[in-house]
Amino acid sequence: MTILKGKKYVAFISVIVGTIGIAIYPIIISPMLNPEHYKKIQQINRQGIRQxxxxxxxMKVWTDPFDRKK
Structure with a gap:
């Protein structure tokens, strides 16, 4: 078993962090940056449904408890 030192260790850690980043992007980051796509899908799927x-x-439909009274 070889021990990684110097540049090889940095490359190994970089590959692990990069792989995790590539796996997380479409699951977490992309929906947070582009929510319009998912809002449009919800509108299509919930058409004709009254909450x-x-x-x-x-039970009463959820409302914001911190909403300012007018």
Whole structure:
């Protein structure tokens, strides 16, 4: 077993970090940078659905508790 030293160690660590970055980009970073695509998909999928009709237990639809009263 060889011990990595110097440039080989840096290259090895860089490959690991780069691989993790490439794997994370389409899962986490891309949706955060481009949410319009996902909003459009939600609008298409939720067409014709009223949230009040499907709310469980006759609960009120969620509203922002910190919303300023007008």
């Amino acid at each position: 009040e009709d499907i709310q469980p237990g006759n």
